[in-house]
Amino acid sequence: MIFNKGQQFEETFCISSEVHSSFVQLFNDRNPLHTDNQFAIERGFTSRVMHGNILNGFLSFFIGECLPTKHVIIHSQEIQFKNPVYMNDALNFTAVVEDVYESVNAVEFKFVFRNSSKIVAKGKIQIGLLK
Amino acid sequence: MIFNKGQQFEETFCISSEVHSSFVQLFNDRNPLHTDNQFAIERGFTSRVMHGNILNGFLSFFIGECLPTKHVIIHSQEIQFKNPVYMNDALNFTAVVEDVYESVNAVEFKFVFRNSSKIVAKGKIQIGLLK
Numbered sequence: 001m002i003f004n005k006g007q008q009f010e011e012t013f014c015i016s017s018e019v020h021s022s023f024v025q026l027f028n029d030r031n032p033l034h035t036d037n038q039f040a041i042e043r044g045f046t047s048r049v050m051h052g053n054i055l056n057g058f059l060s061f062f063i064g065e066c067l068p069t070k071h072v073i074i075h076s077q078e079i080q081f082k083n084p085v086y087m088n089d090a091l092n093f094t095a096v097v098e099d100v101y102e103s104v105n106a107v108e109f110k111f112v113f114r115n116s117s118k119i120v121a122k123g124k125i126q127i128g129l130l131k
Numbered sequence: 132m133i134f135n136k137g138q139q140f141e142e143t144f145c146i147s148s149e150v151h152s153s154f155v156q157l158f159n160d161r162n163p164l165h166t167d168n169q170f171a172i173e174r175g176f177t178s179r180v181m182h183g184n185i186l187n188g189f190l191s192f193f194i195g196e197c198l199p200t201k202h203v204i205i206h207s208q209e210i211q212f213k214n215p216v217y218m219n220d221a222l223n224f225t226a227v228v229e230d231v232y233e234s235v236n237a238v239e240f241k242f243v244f245r246n247s248s249k250i251v252a253k254g255k256i257q258i259g260l261l262k
Contacts, residue, residue, distance in 0.1 A: 022157045026150065027188040031195030033204060033261070043261050052205045053184075053191040057158040060184040064162030071174075073164060074183045078209035130164070130174050
């Protein structure tokens, strides 16, 4: 087993205007909270709030590209959004191996996205190891 | 409250080659399971497996664009991937209001993605209603 409980990983992700506009074009989620500064400001936000599911795209990259093996598949994932993320925020992402299930070749990670020191999202993701 | 327990929604989503390639370009997850047919076939799949987080992008569209109000924000979501999805699969998406929390203006949905009649993914998503 190439994963051990407590093993840690770290990445940095930035929601640039290109990431935001590509996500909008790809999935057509033009909800005003994400696309209309005035709408967002009137509801107490600093500006347009970035789509939470952009962070799930970053998780896809983390699992698919940043682990010591490419032989992986996502079984399940969960995320809680704790604070808004704005355009050009650089997010610090950390993940730690929470459990290793050797008998079924599965690994569970806990992860946190932070903006400066503030937690903006956290959750868990379980993967299977492929032959 | 414009949502009622048991209220149902239905959409159809297709993972076209354009959706797949745009997702790959956006998030740079070029894991061979998603980009190399031979790799996927050698591991028992029919062909390249589509990224599970494309389904989370469809959830973004559902919450942002398909509800009777645009005044929403996602609090949390979870998804379990039950069966592989392949390119050009047309997915039937159904969601049902599982709980309404009027005192905190929150609504929880259970959702299922089906490919023909087979469940490919299921989960829950909780939203908050904005003023």
